Amino acid sequence: MDRTKIIESVVADQLKDKKDIPNLRIGDTVDVHYKIIEGDKERIQVFQGVLIAHTGRGVHEMVTVRRIVANEGVERTFPLHSPRMAKIEVVRRSDARRAKLYYLRDRFGKARRLRDQRRGLKHTEGAAE
Amino acid sequence: MARTGILGKKIGMTRFFKPDGTNIPVTVIQAGPCVVTQVKTTAADGYAAVQIAFDDMKARNSTQAQIGHDAKAGAGPKRAHREIRLASDAEAEAYTLGQELTVDAIADLKFVDVVGTSKGKGFAGVMKRHRFKGMCATHGTERKHRTPGSIGSHGTDRGHGAKIKKGKRMAGRMGDEQVTVRSLDVVKVDASNNLLLVKGAVPGANDGLLLIKSPGRLYKRKVRIQAGA
Numbered sequence: 356m357d358r359t360k361i362i363e364s365v366v367a368d369q370l371k372d373k374k375d376i377p378n379l380r381i382g383d384t385v386d387v388h389y390k391i392i393e394g395d396k397e398r399i400q401v402f403q404g405v406l407i408a409h410t411g412r413g414v415h416e417m418v419t420v421r422r423i424v425a426n427e428g429v430e431r432t433f434p435l436h437s438p439r440m441a442k443i444e445v446v447r448r449s450d451a452r453r454a455k456l457y458y459l460r461d462r463f464g465k466a467r468r469l470r471d472q473r474r475g476l477k478h479t480e481g482a483a484e
Numbered sequence: 485m486a487r488t489g490i491l492g493k494k495i496g497m498t499r500f501f502k503p504d505g506t507n508i509p510v511t512v513i514q515a516g517p518c519v520v521t522q523v524k525t526t527a528a529d530g531y532a533a534v535q536i537a538f539d540d541m542k543a544r545n546s547t548q549a550q551i552g553h554d555a556k557a558g559a560g561p562k563r564a565h566r567e568i569r570l571a572s573d574a575e576a577e578a579y580t581l582g583q584e585l586t587v588d589a590i591a592d593l594k595f596v597d598v599v600g601t602s603k604g605k606g607f608a609g610v611m612k613r614h615r616f617k618g619m620c621a622t623h624g625t626e627r628k629h630r631t632p633g634s635i636g637s638h639g640t641d642r643g644h645g646a647k648i649k650k651g652k653r654m655a656g657r658m659g660d661e662q663v664t665v666r667s668l669d670v671v672k673v674d675a676s677n678n679l680l681l682v683k684g685a686v687p688g689a690n691d692g693l694l695l696i697k698s699p700g701r702l703y704k705r706k707v708r709i710q711a712g713a
Binding site for chain 2: 358359361362364365366369390392414415434436437438439
């Protein structure tokens, strides 16, 4: 059998269902529900921010989310197929003309905002304003 | 514990998530099925060992001698044959000619040694081949940034002379040699597909032949983990 197919079959049971991961686009504001394990207790933390990078294929797929906490930029990279990834949902769509929004790191204040995208909100759950 | 092993083929690397979300880099190995083609005993061969063979090949690409050797075990011609030394004849008795070994043979191991052939690097300089530091980038260095420097002199009883010391590390062919990686964690054994997942990298390119065997020696921590099996 083909090597690539063998590797795909190995990771197949680790991949999340396609319907569990929404159609993510660069510039989206997303809510990442991530499981935090403290001792034997488990709780879910929500990290909301702008999706600035989306890398990898298959089980390696990752997203980088940036938010501003106490005027300080915080970026976290989440593996989409990790068992600790409880849920990811799109809150708002914005126009982005780059595949990587690293330029947001150099911006301050109002310039940080991305232009809202008015179209295409229908099929994103929880954004039906 | 009796020593055991299996031959396999490197498939490639991927990642493996544990239920708690820990991400483990793994190498996927197509391990077996292998055939026992010879059992060596102290009486007949002077030492105890088992020879295993892996990977079918066409008879016309093999040789008469190899075909005959494999036929004794009731198997078709195989591409790779390797021997695993056993501690005593008693251990050799566990194997019979023609016996099939699958990845189950190493299923109760928590750690394995993996032997492979490293990727060839061609003619490499001393910085790459022997991790020399090289010369200064600046301070007046000209055209000697990656040179080994003085290779000394040797050859007289006073410690210096016209000859270079034997075994002096210099530039030359690098890679394409046997490399053993010791005590890699076994992440998963998939007996139905003959697949083995070990933590970390193993030597060689994809599709390369690997010998996976029980660990030669383990750190105390790993001995405890293995004993808990």
